[in-house]
Amino acid sequence: MNKNDYIYLDHAATTPMREVAFEAYKKTEMDAYANSSGGHALSRKAKNILEESREYIASCFGAAPNEITFTSGGTEADNWIIKTPFTHKETTAELTTTQIEHEAVLASAENVQSNGFNVNFVSCDSEGVTNIDEFRKSINSNTLIASVMYANNETGVIQPIKEMSKIVKEINPNTLFHSDVVQAVATKKLNFHNLGIESAAISGHKIGGPKGIGVMFLKTGYKIPSFLHGGKQELERRAGTVNVSGVAGLAAALNEQQNNLEKDVELIENEKTIFENNLKKNIDLIVVGENVERLCHISNIQFKDINSETLMVALDLNGMGVSRGSACASGAQKPSHVLEAMKVDEQVINNHLRFSFGWNIQKGDGEKCAEIVEKTIKELS
Numbered sequence: 001m002n003k004n005d006y007i008y009l010d011h012a013a014t015t016p017m018r019e020v021a022f023e024a025y026k027k028t029e030m031d032a033y034a035n036s037s038g039g040h041a042l043s044r045k046a047k048n049i050l051e052e053s054r055e056y057i058a059s060c061f062g063a064a065p066n067e068i069t070f071t072s073g074g075t076e077a078d079n080w081i082i083k084t085p086f087t088h089k090e091t092t093a094e095l096t097t098t099q100i101e102h103e104a105v106l107a108s109a110e111n112v113q114s115n116g117f118n119v120n121f122v123s124c125d126s127e128g129v130t131n132i133d134e135f136r137k138s139i140n141s142n143t144l145i146a147s148v149m150y151a152n153n154e155t156g157v158i159q160p161i162k163e164m165s166k167i168v169k170e171i172n173p174n175t176l177f178h179s180d181v182v183q184a185v186a187t188k189k190l191n192f193h194n195l196g197i198e199s200a201a202i203s204g205h206k207i208g209g210p211k212g213i214g215v216m217f218l219k220t221g222y223k224i225p226s227f228l229h230g231g232k233q234e235l236e237r238r239a240g241t242v243n244v245s246g247v248a249g250l251a252a253a254l255n256e257q258q259n260n261l262e263k264d265v266e267l268i269e270n271e272k273t274i275f276e277n278n279l280k281k282n283i284d285l286i287v288v289g290e291n292v293e294r295l296c297h298i299s300n301i302q303f304k305d306i307n308s309e310t311l312m313v314a315l316d317l318n319g320m321g322v323s324r325g326s327a328c329a330s331g332a333q334k335p336s337h338v339l340e341a342m343k344v345d346e347q348v349i350n351n352h353l354r355f356s357f358g359w360n361i362q363k364g365d366g367e368k369c370a371e372i373v374e375k376t377i378k379e380l381s
């Protein structure tokens with residue numbers, strides 16, 4: 001967790017790259033740098049790394065290799081799946097999503113809406129779980145895509161994905177059920193087909209892989225228009241020279257992550273629980289989503305009387321990096337759209353901080369972090 005004594009608790013924004021991922025990235029750049037689409041021996045070497053990595057990455061999610069297309073990250077995968085199917089469609093086509101999605105989905109949905117399509121933004125309850133009845137009512141024979149994130153990046157709250165996919169398929173078997181699993185993949189083992197997920201967005205840098213690499217999973221049988229036009233890479237689905245080193249780094253990160261997942265999740269869960277329980281002893285706070293299923297690595301805390309910006313700056317000065325919520329929205333002083341959707345009281349909506357743990361956590365970190373937060377709050381009062 002520590003780099004030069006600075007405590008990094010912002011893994012939901014991005015994670016440090018795992019050594020194995022860095023090594024795989026570097027080795028590929030040095031030894032297999034040729035264009036994977038070329039026709040000579042070095043290209044074949046790059047192509048082999050690409051296809052072996054694709055096969056391995058697919059197997060981690062119970063998917064087939066041809067269901068995996070590499071992208072520049074989660075944002076590109078979400079944009080691709082949400083926006084392109086509406087190209088050349090009658091404006092009777094509809095999109096259903098939720099009010100708590102990451103900006104990559106929300107802004108894509110708003111783009112679809114601005115092109116004249118009906119978009120349903122389904123609300124959630126006060127714990128951050130999507131309202132199922134409203135979701136069911138929003139699906140109809142015109143629904144082209146239903147997009148629901150597996151778990152929220154600000155609160156860690158998990159959505160009833162399997163149930164929602166089932167609802168969609170019962171009402172309209174032709175609707176594509178998409179899930180942004182970018183945050184969930186960090187600490188959950190997911191089998192897309194078993195969960196009823198038909199397309200998904202994954203990002204390398206959330207699991208200790210390189211930045212600038214991601215995956216667009218699309219179930220066999222579905223076709224979506226290309227997002228980037230140009231060469232015929234990635235089975236003619238995505239143009240552009242493939243980032244083979246990034247793919248190799250992602251595969252290596254995933255391999256280490258999957259081999260350690262059970263023990264890492266247990267440690268993170270324990271340390272996070274110690275962190276939350278210790279803080280609760282002396283500080284007036286609410287842990288968001290405490291009564292529902294959450295990802296183990298995210299702890300979103302509402303402090304009763306402390307402004308989050310003030311606390312974030314003070315924590316930074318005391319050597320701890322946290323964030324108010326989505327990195328994509330930081331800098332903007334706007335309240336979080338996720339907390340707004342959860343109808344968090346206006347008086348405390350700017351009193352939330354997200355503490356997010358990661359793969360490099362160590363025993364004792366929960367206690368240590370709680371001590372620093374407590375000390376910082378005392379200094380502020």
Ligand SMILES: Cc1ncc(COP(=O)(O)O)c(C=O)c1O
Nearest residue numbers: 073074075102104153182183203
């Ligand atoms: C839930 C979620 N979706 C999508 C993204 C975007 O992923 P990327 O940074 O790879 O574009 C993020 C990153 O913060 C995220 O948390």
